[in-house]
Amino acid sequence: MHSQLRVLRVLVEDNPGVMARVSGLIRRRGFNIQTITVGPSTEPGRSRMTLTVDAGHAEVDQVAKQLDRLIEVIEVEDITDAPTVSRELLIAKLDKVPPAVEQYGARLLAAGIVELTADSETVEDFIEFLKPFGIKELARTGPVAMRRSA
Amino acid sequence: MTGADMVLEALEREGVEIIFGYPGGANLPIYQRLPAHPKLRHILVRHEQGAAHMADGYARATGRPGIVFATSGPGALNLVTGLCTAFMDSVPMIAITGQVPTAVVGRDAFQESDVIGCTQSVTKHSYLVTKVADIPRVISEAFHIAATGRPGPVLIDICRDVQQAEGGEFEYSYCSVLPGYKPALEPDPVQVERAAEMLAGARRPVILAGHGVILSHAEQELLEVAERSGTPVGTTLLGVGAFPVQHPLALHMTGFMGTGWNIKAVQNADLLMMVGMRVDDRVTAKLSEWAPKAESFVHIDIDASEMGKNVRPHLEVVADAKRALKAMASQVKPPPADRGEWLTQIDAWREEHPLKYSRSNGHLQPQDVLIDMYRRCKDDAIVVADVGQNQIWAALWWNYTKPGLFINSGGSGTMGFAFPAALGAKFGRPDKDVWCVAGEGGFVMTAQELSVAVEHQVPVKIVLLNNFSLGMVRQFQDDFYGGVRSEVDLTVMPDFVKLAEAYGLKARRVDKYEEIKPAFDEAQATPGPFLIDFRIDPEANVYPIVPLGKGLDDFWELPNGA
Numbered sequence: 001m002h003s004q005l006r007v008l009r010v011l012v013e014d015n016p017g018v019m020a021r022v023s024g025l026i027r028r029r030g031f032n033i034q035t036i037t038v039g040p041s042t043e044p045g046r047s048r049m050t051l052t053v054d055a056g057h058a059e060v061d062q063v064a065k066q067l068d069r070l071i072e073v074i075e076v077e078d079i080t081d082a083p084t085v086s087r088e089l090l091i092a093k094l095d096k097v098p099p100a101v102e103q104y105g106a107r108l109l110a111a112g113i114v115e116l117t118a119d120s121e122t123v124e125d126f127i128e129f130l131k132p133f134g135i136k137e138l139a140r141t142g143p144v145a146m147r148r149s150a
Numbered sequence: 151m152t153g154a155d156m157v158l159e160a161l162e163r164e165g166v167e168i169i170f171g172y173p174g175g176a177n178l179p180i181y182q183r184l185p186a187h188p189k190l191r192h193i194l195v196r197h198e199q200g201a202a203h204m205a206d207g208y209a210r211a212t213g214r215p216g217i218v219f220a221t222s223g224p225g226a227l228n229l230v231t232g233l234c235t236a237f238m239d240s241v242p243m244i245a246i247t248g249q250v251p252t253a254v255v256g257r258d259a260f261q262e263s264d265v266i267g268c269t270q271s272v273t274k275h276s277y278l279v280t281k282v283a284d285i286p287r288v289i290s291e292a293f294h295i296a297a298t299g300r301p302g303p304v305l306i307d308i309c310r311d312v313q314q315a316e317g318g319e320f321e322y323s324y325c326s327v328l329p330g331y332k333p334a335l336e337p338d339p340v341q342v343e344r345a346a347e348m349l350a351g352a353r354r355p356v357i358l359a360g361h362g363v364i365l366s367h368a369e370q371e372l373l374e375v376a377e378r379s380g381t382p383v384g385t386t387l388l389g390v391g392a393f394p395v396q397h398p399l400a401l402h403m404t405g406f407m408g409t410g411w412n413i414k415a416v417q418n419a420d421l422l423m424m425v426g427m428r429v430d431d432r433v434t435a436k437l438s439e440w441a442p443k444a445e446s447f448v449h450i451d452i453d454a455s456e457m458g459k460n461v462r463p464h465l466e467v468v469a470d471a472k473r474a475l476k477a478m479a480s481q482v483k484p485p486p487a488d489r490g491e492w493l494t495q496i497d498a499w500r501e502e503h504p505l506k507y508s509r510s511n512g513h514l515q516p517q518d519v520l521i522d523m524y525r526r527c528k529d530d531a532i533v534v535a536d537v538g539q540n541q542i543w544a545a546l547w548w549n550y551t552k553p554g555l556f557i558n559s560g561g562s563g564t565m566g567f568a569f570p571a572a573l574g575a576k577f578g579r580p581d582k583d584v585w586c587v588a589g590e591g592g593f594v595m596t597a598q599e600l601s602v603a604v605e606h607q608v609p610v611k612i613v614l615l616n617n618f619s620l621g622m623v624r625q626f627q628d629d630f631y632g633g634v635r636s637e638v639d640l641t642v643m644p645d646f647v648k649l650a651e652a653y654g655l656k657a658r659r660v661d662k663y664e665e666i667k668p669a670f671d672e673a674q675a676t677p678g679p680f681l682i683d684f685r686i687d688p689e690a691n692v693y694p695i696v697p698l699g700k701g702l703d704d705f706w707e708l709p710n711g712a
């Protein structure tokens with residue numbers, strides 16, 4: 001992984017405009033969002049984000065520190081170097097469904113549409129594998145991640 | 151109680167005494183109820199930018215948040231420069247703006263603008279209020295956020311229908327905790343001990359003090375640490391006054407227009423302790439050439455994100471400057487026997503690189519104006535400077551011995567700041583003499599506020615250092631851009647004496663050295679505001695200065711024979 005890339009788990013208040021605040025800050029500081037996923041957390045009124053951010057020319061610890069300055073950010077955890085599990089979801093519409101997509105742990109979701117949940121690297125490999133079969137449409141969620149239990 | 155009354159009631163509960171504002175369609179309900187709250191004094195400005203700078207000056211002079219009202223759209227957007235000025239310099243401010251009614255938000259209604267979006271990167275936090283019941287909580291949170299930790303401006307955008315809505319009984323509780331906001335205040339004792347040890351182990355230490363020292367009232371603790379450890383202290387532009395300039399350990403101002411002896415000390419130090427400052431590019435000049443001999447950096451700041459943002463410290467102390475320095479003061483050790491050598495060396499640099507100016511061309515010199523002004527004010531007046539050459543002269547040619555007496559827009563460098571900010575400072579500190587030092591270029595950017603000075607007879611004395619040009623830019627063009635003078639000429643300007651008279655205040659013009667004293671005498675003898683148009687040497691420059699893009703070592707001084 002490029003050394004400027006950081007993976008962050010962020011807990012935020014579920015207020016209107018929080019996404020704009022987070023993404024606005026990242027833009028304004030010269031960082032760049034590679035992936036962003038957001039959904040409800042276990043705590044009511046709070047959302048969980050997983051961000052992959054390129055720190056650009058900044059010191060890499062700045063990403064978490066700057067996010068932490070936002071009042072609506074409750075918690076930031078930089079898990080780039082931590083032992084984590086990470087998964088993303090891919091769905092793809094194909095001209096022709098290849099045989100044995102199951103090898104990759106993928107499955108047929110509907111006629112001509114396959115689904116795979118895996119770490120991002122495996123998802124990349126899978127896309128390469130699909131290319132010769134004609135990809136009509138493709139959607140990826142970007143990764144969600146958490147630390148492994150100690 | 152209506153939303154409008156709730157806003158005003160909440161401000162009263164927070165101890166607000168003065169509001170700087172301007173009405174319009176989207177804050178009419180608040181203005182309708184304002185006369186019913188006579189404890190809240192309102193100053194009708196002549197431009198919303200003026201309101202923001204007045205609130206800023208008020209906050210810097212009193213330590214209490216400055217309050218601003220503006221209407222939606224153009225009114226709120228006129229605050230942006232003022233919010234940014236306060237944000238860059240960590241000044242507590244609360245701006246309450248009217249927004250179009252909730253039902254039409256997002257429909258490009260008349261005077262609708264996305265104020266939250268437009269101000270996000272220049273506020274510490276902001277709120278869009280769409281429910282009347284949220285008003286008390288939002289205002290209490292805003293005060294807590296604006297005034298604690300690293301202070302800053304907070305914007306509250308309230309839809310007009312919400313101001314008008316009936317909100318039931320008013321209950322107010324002061325906010326003291328927020329889940330996502332926990333300013334670090336207490337220093338880690340282990341780090342403090344380590345910092346004291348590092349200071350004791352250094353042979354050529356230097357402390358640099360920034361605005362954070364002034365904001366946290368840590369000047370006494372700083373003095374103790376410096377004196378007990380025998381460490382010389384310089385300040386940033388915003389830190390001017392944090393350490394008495396005439397103290398034997400004082401290095402005066404640092405950075406790209408800092409004093410020669412400060413620059414020499416920083417460039418030769420083996421340890422730098424930065425307190426309450428951001429270590430920005432105006433402090434370091436070319437970063438890779440800054441403090442090349444420093445073996446260690448200690449950084450004390452309340453904002454964790456400042457650690458390593460520009461310079462990676464060997465020791466980080468994330469804490470309030472006052473608490474950190476207080477803890478350190480009891481632990482620092484007396485200087486080692488050879489400290490005298492370092493201090494003697496600094497004294498030699500002070501002799502070798504004094505602040506200088508020349509009177510050889512017969513023109514009135516800005517330094518002579520400032521020196522006379524200092525003689526009559528000593529340590530008791532507040533000086534609010536604008537931006538440009540006037541700002542640096544005002545920073546360098548007064549011997550500030552106390553914090554809070556020199557106010558200027560350091561981080562944002564906002565021309566037009568000084569005059570409204572001086573009015574705000576005087577509203578907040580009627581017991582202090584307040585002087586505004588400005589260039590003619592910056593002054594006319596917010597000169598409309600002369601009406602406020604006259605209407606309220608605010609006895610601010612305006613010292614125009616009129617050099618008939620955008621002096622600082624002219625100097626940069628002369629020195630660093632091949633001498634091409636491009637669009638910096640300001641010879642066509644109003645007659646400032648007549649301008650002042652048109653607004654209704656007294657004024658006087660000064661061209662000669664001999665006229666400085668009588669002009670100041672008259673200004674001081676005149677109740678109310680007074681303007682002096684000092685027509686200074688149009689070629690006077692700021693020295694020392696470091697050429698843009700160069701390291702501190704390359705600083706230029708007043709050319710010989712000038």
Ligand SMILES: Cc1ncc(C[n+]2csc(CCOP(=O)(O)OP(=O)(O)O)c2C)c(N)n1
Binds near residue numbers: 538540591623
């Ligand atoms: C609003 C704004 N516009 C432009 C600048 C860039 N700038 C910095 S100093 C300066 C010249 C200021 O001229 P004047 O107010 O006459 O002060 P002087 O330098 O002559 O003392 C300019 C244009 C600025 N700081 N702020």
Ligand SMILES: [Mg+2]
Binds near residue numbers: 591615616617619621
């Ligand atoms: Mg000028």
